[in-house]
Amino acid sequence: MTTQRRDGDVTTIARIGHSEAMELAAEENRRFLLLLEQLGPEHWGMPTDCTRWSVRDVTVHVIASAEAQASPREFLRQAWQGRKLLSQNSSQHWATRHHDPFSLILTGPAGGRFRRRADNSDDLEIDAIECCRILSGRGRPQGVLRHPLPL
Structure with missing residues (x-):
């Protein structure tokens, strides 16, 4: 893949086509794999710039995102599970930020019951x-x- 330097008004740059987008994605995936292959067992639990995310967490996120984009069924499965996880993780994190008693019933597909009474x-x-x-x-x-x- 060659790199082209483009100068000028960004509004005049043509939108990339599907084949170019696929080439770019393939190159990024190749580079990502090369980086992952350099990691040893001691690296997977290390922190990243994304606070509260380890190298493993970020890697799983990137791979799961790619899986979701490749399959509408997988995308819907992840979206459904993600709503539940967002609700649960947010509630747990929120509860550590204050000491008030509460009984919180969250409704909807991402619902659950959380309490500290x-x-x-x-x-x-x-x-x-x-x-x-x-x-x-x-x-x-x-x-x-x-x-x-x-x-």
């Missing part, structure tokens, strides 16, 4: 995706949801 606090029932929106600052918090979670 030290009193007789009422259940707060809310859609899981809406809860993530509120905790990230894109909704109106109520009660214990006033504790933000940077997403």
Whole structure:
């Protein structure tokens, strides 16, 4: 694959075609594989620039993303599972950021029940995706949801 230098107004650069995109993807995959082949067992658990993600986590993410793009069925499976995982991980992380008692019932496909009760606090029932929106600052918090979670 050759590299071409393009100078000028970016609005005049033609969009790449399918065959060029496939060549670029193949080259990136080749380089990624070469990098992975250089890793030893001691490297997989090392931290990365993505906080809370190890080398293994990033690698799995990249490979799973490629699988999802190659198969509509796999894409839907991952999207369904990802919604559940996002809800669960967000709730667990959010709970470590404050000490208030709560009973949170998240509804929808990504739902679940999460609680830390030290009193007789009422259940707060809310859609899981809406809860993530509120905790990230894109909704109106109520009660214990006033504790933000940077997403």
